[in-house]
Amino acid sequence: MRIGIYPGSFAPITSGHVDIIERASKLVDKLIVCVSYNVNKPAGLFTLQEKVDMVQKATRHVPNIQVDCHSGLLVDYAIQKDANVIIRGLRSITDFEYELQMSQINKRLQKEIETIFLVTDAQYSFVSSSAIKELVYFDGDIEGLVPKCIEQTIIDKIRGSNDG
Ligand code: ADP
Helix, strand or coil, X not given: CCEEEEEECCCCCCHHHHHHHHHHHCCCCEEEEEEECCCCCCCCCCCHHHHHHHHXXXXXXCCCEEEEEECCCHXXXXXXXXXXXEEEEECCHXXXXXXXXXXXXXXXXXXCCEEEEEXXXXXXXXXXXXXXXXXXXCCCCCEXXXXXXXXXXXXXXXXXCCCC
């Protein structure tokens, strides 16, 4: 059985992430979408539970998926879950530099686990969680950039956090 892990901060999950999830789910028997703690992106606007809930809602239509969360070394988590591959998305050269380094570190830690990169659908190449937050903060339109079912949750959370 081929088990893949798609880790990320998902703060919040975007349409770009969902596109990667849909495509990655066809490459493996089971895909674990793992909301991970990123030390470079500490405590953000959304709680861990809120991020997990949004990922769950946004990926309900994908059959072979499991949503989970984790804090610690990704390769340790992968071994624990019997996963063979880590899936990551690439939007740009900037992503590539970071992702290359991460994949090589992970390979050094655990050589049995491969990282597979899926290139973003061009329509989402400029979409990032931080851009979504900024757009909402300044009343910009995010329609189509995040899954419809969580659009209002994101707007309410960001606008709510600005009150006062
Ligand atoms: P992290 O903090 O782990 O980088 P993110 O939630 O920002 O978490 O991203 C998770 C993964 O999804 C990363 O591999 C990132 O490059 C990828 N990704 C983010 N946005 C997009 C997008 N619009 N299209 C394709 N891949 C994306």
